[in-house]
Amino acid sequence: MSKVLGRLDPRQPARERGARLTAADLDARCAGLSGAVAGARGRLPEGPVRAAEGVLARASERRALAADLSVVALAGATGAGKSTLFNALVGQEVARVAVTRPTTAEPLAALWTSPAHAGGLLEWLGVPRWHVMPGPQDGAGDDLDGLVLLDLPDHDSTQLDHRAQVDHLVQRVDAMVWVLDPQKYADAVVHDAYLRRFATHADVTVVLLNQVDQLAPADAEACLAHLRSLVDADGLGRAQVLGVSARTGQGLAEVRALLGQVVRSRAASLQRIAADVVGAAAGLQDAAQDAGTTIRPVPEASARELNEALADAAGVALVEQAVGGSVRLRGVRATGWLPTRWLHHLRRDPAARLRLGRAGVDPALVRTSLPSASPVALARATQAARDYAAAASAGAPDAWVRSTRVVAVDAADALGPDLDAAVARAEVAHPRTPRWWSLAGAVQWLFLGVAALGALWLLGLVALRALALAPPEPPTVGGLPVPTVLLLGGLLVGLVLAMLAGLAVRGTANRAARRARARVIDQVAQVAQARIVEPVSVELGTLAEFRVGIAAARGQ
Numbered sequence: 001m002s003k004v005l006g007r008l009d010p011r012q013p014a015r016e017r018g019a020r021l022t023a024a025d026l027d028a029r030c031a032g033l034s035g036a037v038a039g040a041r042g043r044l045p046e047g048p049v050r051a052a053e054g055v056l057a058r059a060s061e062r063r064a065l066a067a068d069l070s071v072v073a074l075a076g077a078t079g080a081g082k083s084t085l086f087n088a089l090v091g092q093e094v095a096r097v098a099v100t101r102p103t104t105a106e107p108l109a110a111l112w113t114s115p116a117h118a119g120g121l122l123e124w125l126g127v128p129r130w131h132v133m134p135g136p137q138d139g140a141g142d143d144l145d146g147l148v149l150l151d152l153p154d155h156d157s158t159q160l161d162h163r164a165q166v167d168h169l170v171q172r173v174d175a176m177v178w179v180l181d182p183q184k185y186a187d188a189v190v191h192d193a194y195l196r197r198f199a200t201h202a203d204v205t206v207v208l209l210n211q212v213d214q215l216a217p218a219d220a221e222a223c224l225a226h227l228r229s230l231v232d233a234d235g236l237g238r239a240q241v242l243g244v245s246a247r248t249g250q251g252l253a254e255v256r257a258l259l260g261q262v263v264r265s266r267a268a269s270l271q272r273i274a275a276d277v278v279g280a281a282a283g284l285q286d287a288a289q290d291a292g293t294t295i296r297p298v299p300e301a302s303a304r305e306l307n308e309a310l311a312d313a314a315g316v317a318l319v320e321q322a323v324g325g326s327v328r329l330r331g332v333r334a335t336g337w338l339p340t341r342w343l344h345h346l347r348r349d350p351a352a353r354l355r356l357g358r359a360g361v362d363p364a365l366v367r368t369s370l371p372s373a374s375p376v377a378l379a380r381a382t383q384a385a386r387d388y389a390a391a392a393s394a395g396a397p398d399a400w401v402r403s404t405r406v407v408a409v410d411a412a413d414a415l416g417p418d419l420d421a422a423v424a425r426a427e428v429a430h431p432r433t434p435r436w437w438s439l440a441g442a443v444q445w446l447f448l449g450v451a452a453l454g455a456l457w458l459l460g461l462v463a464l465r466a467l468a469l470a471p472p473e474p475p476t477v478g479g480l481p482v483p484t485v486l487l488l489g490g491l492l493v494g495l496v497l498a499m500l501a502g503l504a505v506r507g508t509a510n511r512a513a514r515r516a517r518a519r520v521i522d523q524v525a526q527v528a529q530a531r532i533v534e535p536v537s538v539e540l541g542t543l544a545e546f547r548v549g550i551a552a553a554r555g556q
Contacts, residue, residue, distance in 0.1 A: 062273060307521055
């Protein structure tokens with residue numbers, strides 16, 4: 001009597017065993033893996049990404065081909081009795097049998113369906129030979145109707161094309177039956193190259209220990225127990241391990257019952273694809289080394305530092321200085337001491353020299369007017385972009401930390417024209433003229449008029465004396481002649497008023513310069529938002545897409 005060693009517990013949730021997997025569930029898992037691939041592409045190594053893309057491609061192809069058929073492959077090493085077991089299940093000598101050398105040069109299929117129905121599937125599998133079993137159309141009923149059973153070449157064959165065919169088919173069949181023998185059941189080739197690699201495929205994997213009739217019952221039981229432990233170590237804890245003998249028929253009824261269960265459930269292809277999806281998702285997550293740390297919002301200080309650094313690179317200090325100088329110049333022209341005010345009209349307005357504040361000014365003109373940013377300012381801007389990316393990606397896997405930094409730094413290096421346009425858009429050059437300037441200017445003219453009156457009075461007195469005429473004595477104030485008081489008082493009061501107005505103008509200029517700085521930074525912040533902050537957010541959004549996709553691919 002054969003012995004089955006498995007890990008299928010009737011109390012185990014059916015969902016975990018894959019029994020309730022539906023086409024809709026698989027659609028969701030494939031969509032999740034597709035999202036994970038989109039998030040990983042260009043960020044993770046190509047190997048696992050291409051493997052996942054291959055899984056999605058095979059899933060789409062398999063689901064389009066005879067979804068009602070179940071493809072089960074018998075695989076094993078030379079001499080394991082795989083072809084003998086195949087013949088025993090088929091009931092005919094279909095496959096050639098040999099003990100010491102491989103005889104299956106190409107895969108052979110036994111069809112419990114019509115070749116017309118299975119033709120596209122066989123072509124996709126790459127199976128050129130098949131044997132049609134009697135079916136309902138022949139008046140013979142069979143509980144294996146809908147099964148495509150494959151006899152694969154030996155995976156340890158010295159013929160490289162045999163191994164290539166096995167590798168091709170184990171990627172595509174719905175379920176695998178590994179046929180091992182008592183002499184080589186622990187061979188590292190089958191465990192390392194196949195069983196362990198498909199650790200997520202326990203629900204569609206069966207391991208048979210063939211030729212148990214050659215062992216004493218106690219030895220057969222010990223071999224099965226050892227094989228069970230090896231299969232568990234391979235990660236296939238839920239796979240069934242069964243002892244059989246193709247020669248005596250021991251265990252064949254159980255194998256046939258397992259195949260019948262696969263056929264009746266019509267779920268093997270879904271389970272296989274789901275296992276592939278889970279394996280691909282695990283490969284992507286391993287490549288990402290994602291600890292799942294929550295990505296927190298970027299601190300305001302990081303955004304502020306970024307804006308200020310980009311503003312420095314845009315020339316905000318020069319703009320601030322030019323606006324302040326422009327306001328001071330205009331203020332002196334409006335309120336300065338009249339005897340020297342004309343000198344200030346000879347100076348060119350700093351804001352006009354930088355072409356600031358002109359409606360519709362070409363940003364290129366602003367760029368040519370502003371000196372090139374210093375290497376220090378450019379380095380600070382690049383470092384600020386790098387620091388912002390680091391703050392935004394804190395807790396992300398290294399792949400996304402790197403990609404986020406590249407996005408931010410590349411954007412910062414190409415911001416020159418955008419920063420010029422930001423400076424051109426900022427309304428900084430002509431703040432509204434304070435009303436007191438006009439009043440101060442009028443008072444200056446008043447006192448200049450007083451001084452002029454005193455000067456004319458004195459000139460009149462001098463002229464009378466020059467004509468040898470006796471001029472009238474001018475009135476005095478505090479012992480000083482009134483004309484002298486008018487002249488000196490008008491000039492002195494005008495000078496004092498100009499000095500006081502200058503202090504007030506300086507305060508107005510400083511406020512205007514600060515407003516100009518704030519407006520430039522505001523415009524630069526919009527550039528930073530569009531060119532750095534949002535691309536960084538989009539880049540980190542691919543991590544969210546990746547994580548959601550991985551969870552969906554795993555059915556979580």
